Amino acid sequence: MKESSLPVALDMPRGGRATVASLARRAGVATSTVSRALRNDPRISPEMRERIAALALEAGYTPNVLARSLVGGQSGLIGLVLGPVENPFYAELMQKAVAQAAARGWRLLLLHAGPGPIEDATAEALLQYRVDGCLITSAELSSRAAAICAANKVPLVMINRVAWEHGSAVSCDNHAAGALLADLLLRAGHRRLAVVSGNARTSTSTERAEGFARQVAAAGLPPPLALGGDNSHATGYQVGREIAAMSPGTRPEAVLGVSDILAMGVMDALREAGIGVPEAVSVVGIDGIGPARRPPYELTTVAQPLECMIERGLDLLQERMRGRPRAEEVVLLRGRLIRGRSARLPAEKPDRT
Known part of the structure; x- marks a missing residue:
């Protein structure tokens, strides 16, 4: 039989899964030769690499990543911790993170998804799972979790959140985003303003609200009405109902939802109550998620540079x-x-370029 020919029946190990050892027996070579061939090691001849690759394909062989990590020291797995999956922002982030990680030869392992x-x-x-590193996209990192990762030299990078402890972070400039929206609303003549915040223990929510409030204070106006407490459509909707119940003379003229999902909830409740957006109340958000840009919302928002945030976060993680x-x-x-069309804003400045 020629060296490149393949047997019809494969010598499968007990349990039916092909292994490096079973491939080596069929090829009549050492297991180290098979391992090197599957890694395209140039020390193995092209003919042998081709033969073993074809044998592996026919056998349905898949590498055992965890076992390989015991030998090579790295698994190629990156842990991913997501925020609440009902928020479209995190679904968009996950899709982009998976694609960018795959381009680097990594796979993401979802470890946590949800609030808290x-x-x-x-x-x-x-x-x-011997992950080589971890991306935290939006979750509270407990002191114990930080200590475990730091003690075991598992690098952490947070995206869309500033790390309070162990780990680096890549984030949108949340203070600047809040200040920008406040400035626009103030220049459009709004004087009674409100902020609908998410979790007060997270940097994203607090920084956006702080940037907004500082800009309002700089204009010599009273602090914005503070509402909210949880980053969800349901919270935004409840706040919208509270605003709708206020008398027209006390009702905020403009509302910032510190996330698009909060702003969308506010808009839904106001319109359900017959209060025009933006005719009676302007509503703005921060994130730039796809659903918020489509009818019936067409939300005015500050979009996070998500692609760049993930790319920079993976760069930081790779270095570590x-x-x-x-x-x-x-x-x-x-x-x-x-x-968008959810807020009354000053006219755009003409492009002088």
């Missing part, structure tokens, strides 16, 4: 995964204003 703090069990899973001593960093990227 990362449980210690999640941090321990980072070690059990390579074991290079690096100081922890916080990278802020500026968002982009999207003018």
